[in-house]
Amino acid sequence: MGTDSTACKTTITVQADTAGKPISPLLFGIFFEDINYAADGGLYAELVRNRSFEFQAIENPEWNQLTGWELTKRGEGEGWMGLDAAWPVHPNNPHYVTLHVAKVGDGVGLINPGFDGIAVKEGEDYDLSLFARQLYMGRRWGQGFSGKDGPMPLVVRLESEEGEALGEASLEVAGPEWQRLSASIRASRTEKAARLVLLGMDVGGVALDVISLFPRKTFRNRPNGLRADLAQAIADLQPKFVRFPGGCLVHGNGLGNVYRWKDTIGPIEQRRGQANLWGYHQEVGLGYFEYFQFCEDIGAKPLPVVPSGVCCQNASHTNGTGQRALPLEEMPAYIQDVLDLIEWSNGPATSEWGAKRAAAGHPEPFYLEYLGVGNEEHITPAFEERFKMIYEAIQAKHPEITVIGTVGPFWKGDDFENGWKIADALQLPMVDEHYYESPEWFMDNLERYDGYDRNKSKVYLGEYAAHEKNRATTLRSALAEAAYMVGLERNGDIVAMTSYAPLLGKAGRTQWNPDLIYFNNTEVFPTINYYVQQMFGNNAGDVWLPVEVGDSTKLAELAVSSVKDSATGDLILKLAHNGAQSKPLQINLSGAKSLVPSAVVTTLTGDPSALNNEESPKTVVPSTSEIAVSESFEHVAPPHSLIVIRIKMSN
Ligand code: AHR
Numbered sequence: 001m002g003t004d005s006t007a008c009k010t011t012i013t014v015q016a017d018t019a020g021k022p023i024s025p026l027l028f029g030i031f032f033e034d035i036n037y038a039a040d041g042g043l044y045a046e047l048v049r050n051r052s053f054e055f056q057a058i059e060n061p062e063w064n065q066l067t068g069w070e071l072t073k074r075g076e077g078e079g080w081m082g083l084d085a086a087w088p089v090h091p092n093n094p095h096y097v098t099l100h101v102a103k104v105g106d107g108v109g110l111i112n113p114g115f116d117g118i119a120v121k122e123g124e125d126y127d128l129s130l131f132a133r134q135l136y137m138g139r140r141w142g143q144g145f146s147g148k149d150g151p152m153p154l155v156v157r158l159e160s161e162e163g164e165a166l167g168e169a170s171l172e173v174a175g176p177e178w179q180r181l182s183a184s185i186r187a188s189r190t191e192k193a194a195r196l197v198l199l200g201m202d203v204g205g206v207a208l209d210v211i212s213l214f215p216r217k218t219f220r221n222r223p224n225g226l227r228a229d230l231a232q233a234i235a236d237l238q239p240k241f242v243r244f245p246g247g248c249l250v251h252g253n254g255l256g257n258v259y260r261w262k263d264t265i266g267p268i269e270q271r272r273g274q275a276n277l278w279g280y281h282q283e284v285g286l287g288y289f290e291y292f293q294f295c296e297d298i299g300a301k302p303l304p305v306v307p308s309g310v311c312c313q314n315a316s317h318t319n320g321t322g323q324r325a326l327p328l329e330e331m332p333a334y335i336q337d338v339l340d341l342i343e344w345s346n347g348p349a350t351s352e353w354g355a356k357r358a359a360a361g362h363p364e365p366f367y368l369e370y371l372g373v374g375n376e377e378h379i380t381p382a383f384e385e386r387f388k389m390i391y392e393a394i395q396a397k398h399p400e401i402t403v404i405g406t407v408g409p410f411w412k413g414d415d416f417e418n419g420w421k422i423a424d425a426l427q428l429p430m431v432d433e434h435y436y437e438s439p440e441w442f443m444d445n446l447e448r449y450d451g452y453d454r455n456k457s458k459v460y461l462g463e464y465a466a467h468e469k470n471r472a473t474t475l476r477s478a479l480a481e482a483a484y485m486v487g488l489e490r491n492g493d494i495v496a497m498t499s500y501a502p503l504l505g506k507a508g509r510t511q512w513n514p515d516l517i518y519f520n521n522t523e524v525f526p527t528i529n530y531y532v533q534q535m536f537g538n539n540a541g542d543v544w545l546p547v548e549v550g551d552s553t554k555l556a557e558l559a560v561s562s563v564k565d566s567a568t569g570d571l572i573l574k575l576a577h578n579g580a581q582s583k584p585l586q587i588n589l590s591g592a593k594s595l596v597p598s599a600v601v602t603t604l605t606g607d608p609s610a611l612n613n614e615e616s617p618k619t620v621v622p623s624t625s626e627i628a629v630s631e632s633f634e635h636v637a638p639p640h641s642l643i644v645i646r647i648k649m650s651n
Contacts (some may be wrong), residue, residue, distance in 0.1 A: 009586040009634065011550035014562040016571060017591020020543040023492025023563065024458075026301065028485075028537040030239040031463055031499035033247030034286070035278045035512055038504035041115030042519065043234075044286035045227045047126070047213040048196060049115045052273060052283060053083065053095040059275045065095040070111045072197065077105025079200070089131045089178050089209045092263070092272040096209035098135060099200050107155060107199030112211070116508075117193025119521040120158055120166060125216040128156050128196075129182040131269060132173040135205030150174075153201040158185055158194050166194055173206045180269075184216070192522055210269045220297050224268060224285060231294065233517055233524045234503070238537045241301040243372065243462060243499055244291045250305045250375045251312045253277035255324045258307040261288045261341055265356060277312065278511045289357070292345065292366040301369060302345070303497070305432075306338050308374030308406070309386030325382035335393045342368060342398050370497075372462070374406040376434050379418035391426060404430045404460050411435035411448075423457040430496055434463040439480035442466045443556045443578070446483055449491035458494055463501035465514060465529070473514040473527040475620050475640060476608040482532045482576040482642040486559035489536075489574070492544055500533055507614055518614065525617045531604050535622060535644045539572045539602075541565045547573075558583065558637070571595070573645040577637040588632045589647070596648040599629040605641035 032038065040046065050068035057063055064083075071081045079101040085094045101108040112118075120126060134152055151174035158166040169183035187194075196213055200206060218225025219232065245259055252258040253275065263272035264287025276282040288304070295302040309331060313323040326334055340353045345368035347354030357366070373390050377383045391403050405428045408415025416433075423431045437445075449459065466477040466484075481500070488495050505515030507525070516533065518525040526534075541563025549560055559576040571592060577583055589595065606620040627635065629647055637643055 009584045010553050010558065011586045011588065012560055012573075012575075013548045013550070013588040013590055014571070014573065015546040015591065016589045018546060020545040020564060021493055023489065023542060023544045024496040025540070025542040026240040026497050027489065027492050027495065028239065028533065028540055029241035029243065029300065029303070029497055029499045030234060030237060030503055031247070031501040032242055032244045032291075032503050033249050033501070034245060034276055034282055035247060035249065035502050036504060036510040036515060037115065037280065037506035038502070039286045040281065040283050041509065042504055042506050043226050043230050044283075044290075045214050045218045045225055046283065046285055047114045047118045047215070048112050048211055050112075050281065051212050052093050052210050052269075053097050054093065054273050055281045056275065059281050060279065066097065068112055069097065071108075072111050072199070073105065073108050074199065075106030076103060077101070077108040078103035079108035081110060084207065090270045092270055093209065096207050098205060098207050099198075100135070100205040101200040101203050104201060104203060107201050109197060109199035110208070111195050111197050113193070113195040115521065117521060118158070118195055118213070120187035120191050120194050122187055122190045124187055126158065126167075126185045126187065126213055127182065127216055128169065128185060128213050129180060130211040131178050131180055131209045132171075133176055133178045133207050134173050135207060150202075152204050152206050154206070155199040155201055156183055156185065157197045157199070158187060159197050160191050161193055161195065166191055212268070219294075222293065222297075224290065226286070226290070226294060229524050230504070230517070230519055233526060235298040237530070237534050239298065239300045240537070240540065241303045241370065241497060242291065242295045242298075243303040243305060246305065247375060247463075247502070248277055248312050248314070251307045251310065251377065252315070253312060254315045255311045255326060257315070258311055260337070261304070261306065262337060264288050265344070265360065288341075288344075289360045289362070293362070296366065302366060303370045303372060303404075304341065304368070305372030305375055306341065308377055308383060308390060309334060310377055310380075310383050313378035323378050323380060323383070325386060331386060331389055335390055338373075338390055339393060339397055342371070342394070342401060368401065370402045370404060372404040372406070372432060372460075376409040376432070377406055377415070379408060379415045379422065384422055387422065388426065391428070402429045404428075404432050405457070407431045407433055409434050411437070428457045430458045430460050432460045432462040434501075436463070436465050436467050439466040439468065439477045442480040442484045446487045446555050446559060449487060449495055452491065452494045454494055458496040460496060461488065461498040463499065465500055467514065471513040472611050473529050474608060475528050475606050475610045477514070478528040478532045478604070479576060479578055479608070479640060479642060481529055482536075483556065483559040483578060485532070485536050486561040486574055486576050489541075489561040489563060490544060500529065520614070523614075523617075525612060525614055527612050528604070528610070528620045531620070531622050532642055535602055535604065535642060536574070539574065539644050539646060541572055545571070569649045571647045571649065573647070575637055575641075575643040575645075577639070577641045577643065580639050582639055583637040585635045585637055586632065587635055590631070592631055592647070592649075594650045595629060595631070596650050597628055597630060598626050599645050599647040601625055601627050601635070602644045602646075603638065603641055605638040608640045
């Protein structure tokens with residue numbers, strides 16, 4: 001026993017005493033798109049579904065402006081609800097509900113069960129706000145009207161599905177002008193699927209709109225904020241940037257549906273919600289201000305993507321099918337919108353658009369540096385012409401902004417090649433590559449970027465994921481991504497940014513699988529792939545150190561990267577081991593003289609077919625331990641594992 005196994009060990013030698021190669025400090029970020037109910041019903045903490053009465057049949061043939069709301073008549077109560085658009089709170093938000101109480105009984109009102117129920121927690125506060133005005137003021141209708149001209153009392157209540165009250169508050173709607181009313185309700189017990197009930201308690205009528213309910217506890221306690229647990233799961237990735245708002249959501253389902261950032265800022269009642277091309281409604285309550293604020297809250301750079309003057313090539317239901325381009329005469333106004341975005345983010349509070357940011361509570365700039373133009377467009381002459389116009393206008397007015405172009409939806413093919421041709425011709429600073437492929441593809445392409453021309457545009461790998469045939473997120477797919485990410489880090493001089501896609505998927509409400517984080521109304525289920533992203537994101541570096549793996553070990557079996565983080569001085573080793581047997585390693589940190597002899601090692605390992613899901617959320621999670629390290633030390637890589645060893649230096 002106790003045999004010397006040196007001969008069987010795979011030697012890893014890191015040139016720790018060399019200057020290394022500078023790599024992008026922004027390599028690992030995230031891609032957020034409102035797909036799979038990621039925003040409304042997801043990250044955006046609003047608990048009321050269809051709060052603005054703007055759902056429409058174009059989003060879902062079974063929907064209309066009253067979808068999600070139902071009339072309730074309590075006791076002997078009699079009345080009805082209607083829809084109106086004659087005198088809206090704001091023209092961007094035209095429809096509102098009317099509630100008519102003919103006989104009070106125990107109240108006549110509206111029920112909203114939220115997004116598959118409203119989850120509340122015992123003892124926590126929920127902030128309700130709404131716009132309201134009285135109807136029938138100074139008038140009488142029909143025989144038997146017995147209402148007063150006084151205010152309409154409203155009871156707002158959280159109830160269980162069985163109708164048990166979980167907390168309530170009272171409001172009064174007084175007068176024929178729209179007014180914003182608010183109240184807070186403390187939940188008397190925890191309930192996964194409560195509902196909001198509003199009851200008119202006198203004869204008469206009211207118009208109601210933007211009926212909103214938020215948990216008081218949002219991420220960083222922001223008003224109009226984000227769901228704390230989901231936002232925290234994202235923050236825990238330590239993303240260096242956040243790309244938003246998509247994805248295909250950006251270029252929209254037809255020209256009338258492209259994402260217009262200006263529609264998403266300002267008071268929520270003035271925002272213009274619209275159909276989400278993933279088949280539901282977007283309130284845009286999570287709008288540009290909230291995206292930028294979230295970036296600031298988590299220390300990530302904002303990376304908005306604006307449409308490139310054309311809609312999605314797969315558009316199907318507005319303005320006909322296929323790619324459509326904005327008429328050239330509309331381009332100057334559109335380009336001005338893009339320039340205004342830069343001013344809104346970076347301009348002084350005294351500038352026209354900076355003033356709007358300041359009015360929203362952020363006088364300081366948001367410091368936008370990166371701007372995507374277009375999302376995996378079909379590269380047509382119409383696209384090219386418009387992209388060039390937008391790019392040149394940004395370059396002329398804001399040369400400080402790094403514009404990111406697009407090279408289609410695949411890793412090769414016509415759009416990829418033609419997109420790169422445009423990038424070469426315009427000498428774009430960066431282009432956005434996308435690909436979703438099998439784990440085998442990723443393992444076969446670990447050296448993809450080794451041969452990229454260092455004199456051309458840098459790469460933002462804006463969307464990627466290893467897809468199993470059944471679209472599950474297995475350890476196998478996660479380890480394929482890990483091995484690939486080792487290559488991204490090795491090529492961090494040319495690959496500037498990367499983001500897995502999509503980020504969020506609401507269980508039972510997905511249009512796309514796999515996603516990095518699944519969730520329901522009360523729980524968050526990180527996939528194994530999430531932990532891979534987290535291990536890389538939490539252990540990023542800015543200098544890549546040359547590393548050699550001895551014997552005949554193939555990259556696909558053991559992919560190793562070694563980086564230095566200048567901020568901490570730490571040396572970080574990442575090992576993606578795809579072998580089925582444990583692999584003894586002899587790790588030499590050549591020239592690393594002053595290392596702290598104990599290091600933290602994080603290991604992710606398990607059965608390659610294992611997956612984390614709702615039934616079994618923690619099948620594979622990383623574990624951490626301390627190991628002894630020196631200039632030459634041993635370690636064993638478990639089968640099917642990702643290992644990160646973080647070594648501190650003593651000076
Ligand atoms: O990530 C999901 C979708 O995949 C994105 O919206 C689109 O850009 C890509 O095709």
